[in-house]
Amino acid sequence: MPPNMKRYGYGHQSISEADINIVVKAMRSEFLTQGPLVAKFEEALCQYTGAKYAVVVANGTVALHLAMLVLEIEPNDEVITSPNTFLASANCVVYANGKPKFADIDSATANIDPKNIEKQITQKTKAIIPVHFAGQSCDMQAIQNIAKKYNLKIIEDAAHAIGSNYKNTKVGSCKYSDLTTFSFHPVKTITTGEGGAIMTNDKNLYEKLLMLRSHGMTKNPKRLHKNDGQWYYEMQLLGYNGRLTDIQSALGISQLKRIDQFKSKRRKIVETYKTLLGNDERFSFLKEKLYSDACFHLCPLLVNFGVVKKTKREIFVELSSHGINLQVHYIPVHTQPFYKNYGYKLGDFPLSEEYYKKTMSLPLYTDLTQCDIKYITKIIQNIVK
Ligand SMILES: Cc1ncc(COP(=O)(O)O)c(C=O)c1O
Numbered sequence: 001m002p003p004n005m006k007r008y009g010y011g012h013q014s015i016s017e018a019d020i021n022i023v024v025k026a027m028r029s030e031f032l033t034q035g036p037l038v039a040k041f042e043e044a045l046c047q048y049t050g051a052k053y054a055v056v057v058a059n060g061t062v063a064l065h066l067a068m069l070v071l072e073i074e075p076n077d078e079v080i081t082s083p084n085t086f087l088a089s090a091n092c093v094v095y096a097n098g099k100p101k102f103a104d105i106d107s108a109t110a111n112i113d114p115k116n117i118e119k120q121i122t123q124k125t126k127a128i129i130p131v132h133f134a135g136q137s138c139d140m141q142a143i144q145n146i147a148k149k150y151n152l153k154i155i156e157d158a159a160h161a162i163g164s165n166y167k168n169t170k171v172g173s174c175k176y177s178d179l180t181t182f183s184f185h186p187v188k189t190i191t192t193g194e195g196g197a198i199m200t201n202d203k204n205l206y207e208k209l210l211m212l213r214s215h216g217m218t219k220n221p222k223r224l225h226k227n228d229g230q231w232y233y234e235m236q237l238l239g240y241n242g243r244l245t246d247i248q249s250a251l252g253i254s255q256l257k258r259i260d261q262f263k264s265k266r267r268k269i270v271e272t273y274k275t276l277l278g279n280d281e282r283f284s285f286l287k288e289k290l291y292s293d294a295c296f297h298l299c300p301l302l303v304n305f306g307v308v309k310k311t312k313r314e315i316f317v318e319l320s321s322h323g324i325n326l327q328v329h330y331i332p333v334h335t336q337p338f339y340k341n342y343g344y345k346l347g348d349f350p351l352s353e354e355y356y357k358k359t360m361s362l363p364l365y366t367d368l369t370q371c372d373i374k375y376i377t378k379i380i381q382n383i384v385k
Contacts, residue, residue: 008376010298010327011187014262014366019254026250033245041249042197044256049172051180051199053206056249057213060159060183062242063196064092064129066212067155067179069237070205073098073126080120081129081157082112083332083352089131089157090333099342101125102334104349108287110134110300110359113351114142121146127153134298134329135189135266136288137166140176159183162190163263163295172199179205184248187365189262189295190255192248212239263295265366269373270299273362276377277301282308282384298329299364301380305357308384312360318383324376326360 026037042054057063073079075097081089083102090100103116110133117128128147130138140156147154154177158164162182164171172180182188184195200206211218216239221227224234244252270285277283284302288294303312310318312328319326332352334344346353363376 005323006372007323007325008363008368008372009187009325010361010363012363012365012367013186013191014258016254016258018257019251022250022254023247026247029246031246033243033247035246037246037249037253038244041244041252041256044253045172045182045197045199048256048259049170049180049199051172051174052201053203054197054199055206055209055213056195056197056244056252057242058196058244059194060157060181060185060196061088061092062213062240063181063183063198064088064155064157065095066209066240066242067181067198068092068096068098069212070208071127071153071155071178076124077126078122078124079127079129080117080125081333082131082133083334083349084110084112084133084330084355085131085157085333086159086330087333087336088159089129090339092129098126099124100333100339102344102349102352104351105133105355107351107355109136109289110286110355111136111138112143114139114146117143118146121150121152125150125152127155129155129157131157131159132161132164132171134286134300135160135164135294135296136286136292137161137164137171137294139289139291140166141291144176153178156180159185159188159196160297161295162188163259165293167291168293174199174201178202184252184255187297189266189297190252190259192244192252192255195244195248195252208237211237213242215239215241259295262366266296266364267294269364269368270296272370272373273299273301273377276373277380280381296364299362300329300359301362302355302358303360303384310383310385312357315360315384319379322379322383324363324379326362328356328359329361330356332356 045054073096077098093100106113184192216237
């Protein structure tokens with residue numbers, strides 16, 4: 001590959017001068033961490049999503065871990081998630097010594113299919129973690145109906161879906177769930193470097209999450225058993241250091257101001273890919289449901305290997321030589337060697353496995369130009385044969 005060739009990954013941050021300036025200002029301030037910007041970022045997230053409370057944390061994985069702890073998932077409890085997700089959506093159950101269960105996807109959206117959730121419910125099931133894959137919300141009304149019927153908790157893994165709507169409600173509002181988690185990794189729609197958040201409308205969960213984020217400690221006078229003085233704190237739970245810094249919160253505040261702009265750009269890019277590649281028997285795309293207005297995090301291209309002679313491996317190597325480094329979302333979690341320990345094997349969730357074989361995520365990020373997209377689609381048309 002020529003050294004000066006432009007390279008494309010599947011995701012990339014968009015950093016403005018305003019982002020840089022606000023971070024520099026935070027660095028010159030009194031606090032680098034645990035200062036006023038953490039609460040300001042939380043307020044901004046509540047305002048944007050409509051949820052009552054936000055707890056920002058070190059990353060999306062910590063957000064899921066603390067969600068399991070605050071909902072008191074215990075050894076042998078079962079929690080159902082999608083096989084078509086990043087490892088963290090299932091690993092968080094293992095952190096709490098629970099058992100991850102999977103329910104297969106709807107192939108049209110690659111999201112967990114509510115019909116399959118019900119089949120996985122047992123006496124031990126405590127919660128469901130729907131993952132809003134690629135940014136499109138799961139069918140939350142159907143999932144909430146199931147949760148009510150069986151008295152289950154819902155944690156929306158919205159690592160992909162800040163900015164998305166479900167039935168005209170913002171993902172993160174927790175209208176259909178107990179908790180919603182976000183990730184602010186640089187490949188996501190808004191970034192804080194590393195970072196995440198947990199949203200909720202439940203004050204008790206919120207106050208416990210604040211403790212879990214910081215060693216299980218509290219100074220809240222209403223929660224203390226006694227008070228020896230200004231310095232006094234109590235550790236009431238086993239918590240962690242899962243805090244986000246003021247420097248990161250500054251970047252989050254600034255990025256959130258541009259989210260609507262990011263969303264419309266991302267939607268336009270997906271539309272352009274669909275127009276340029278959609279009318280071709282070699283390719284297809286996921287469908288967006290009528291209830292969804294997604295802020296797309298990913299644009300999976302589905303390749304019809306029935307008519308294409310090359311293998312996925314060959315296609316990836318050839319595209320790389322043109323500077324295009326695609327990714328695959330996702331290797332079904334139940335097929336990972338670790339999850340053999342839980343008795344899972346290839347063949348258990350065939351729709352996710354089929355989906356994995358044909359999917360490849362196209363570059364999708366705000367700073368891509370129309371010229372970039374034309375180049376990428378032309379190379380794909382030439383190579384995928
Ligand atoms: C669906 C999903 N859940 C959780 C996470 C974990 O987020 P983080 O990388 O911020 O820990 C990711 C990250 O890629 C994700 O894609």
